[in-house]
Amino acid sequence: MRRIMETIHPEKVTTDDGTATLRHPLFGDTYHSLHGAATESEHVFIRNGLAAAGRNSVRILEAGFGSGLNAWLTLEYARRHGIRIDYRAVERYPVDAETACGLGYTEDTLFADLHRSAWDRELPLAEGFTLTKYAADLTEPGREWERYTYDLVYFDAFAPATQPEMWTADIFRRIFRILAPGGALVTYSARGTVKQALREAGFTVRRLPGAPGKHHMLRAEKPVEPPAGHPAE
Template identity: 35%
Template sequence: MSGKLRIITTEDGSHSLYNDDLKESYHNSGGAFRESIHICMLYGLDTWIMNNPKKKPLRIFEVGFGTGLNAWLTLIWAEQNQIPVLYHTIEPFPLTEDIYSQLNYGDMDDAIFHYKPYLQRLHKAEWDKGIIMSEYFNMKKEKSTLQDVVLYPSDVVFYDAFAPSKQPEMWSKEALSKVCDTLSQGGILTTYCATGQLRRDLTEIGLEVETLPGPPGKKEMTRAWKR
């Protein structure tokens, strides 16, 4: 959803964006960097690799490319674990260079500082076309809505749309079903959202739902499995 954006600094020192029209931030105020690591890495990718130790190629679908933080951290994870990743992400309202060029994620940890140039490369990559970003990370960004995009099979889903109160169409059972229908057996969906309605809808769709501790600043999050 478009709107006037401004960069804000969250509690762990990392940047996020605030949409003045929606009165909504892209990340939890407790820390954008910590939030992505907690939800997408710890309870998403690290969980997947525990259950798939043979390091087979991993297919990921992300709802909401946004600041590129989830994609960038996934690229680093893929390189460090030497696991081939096929990353499919959608974003109907991509950031402009004057915004994404200022994001400070590459400065958050000395151990991953040398991956910093990849963040802008992810944003500058051509839309609607498969791109080889590194030895272990292939990506396709689509400038599309969830309703219009054609989905591929996925093993892990990062469901990172704006809150249900701001984008209710993204959290409808129809939208969730579209994503979950392409999730592989044993696949995982992770999201910061922890509403009772979301958990009920995912359960009715046929997923096994867990309520897990949230990242700093948020009490709970949701992970769902396709058993």
């Protein structure tokens, strides 16, 4: 599978917690909350996603690899807690490795490996941590990442106002199909249209306290038993 686009070189922006994020050169939107990049990622994806899963082996799909911060925090958490991770990420606009490494998240060379590792290949990046990055458009059906089953989805696309095509019931139905029963999707957005689209796809949606600067976030779960109108896949 070939890449669909060359790497991009977003502008570095410092957020309120002292950690950096990027500003997308086409959308003009930042990759994380300006109230705190690491704070938001820790709150939404680690605390309310990975830690809440309560498993010693987790298969993760990330919508938007971006700066690699979510993957890096996941790798750190997994090493601390002895968790095995199969991490797969879909990214339409791969970020240049040098740009990402200039964000200063860590001096650990594994962070550079996250970005410099080959695309569209399953690679053992660290003990217990396997990485597969797909240079692909999440909105296109029938892609490689849909052949697998996941326990957890980090839905970290740009905001619904920026990328409305990413926040549709159709996208969430495709994700619902490849989630294991009891699996969950977590996202920073709590917009009413997002909640509605998730429910239309079959998810049970919970609104949780958001990261600093945001009132709420969402955790959407696939029922162990399919709800009426949503037969088992």
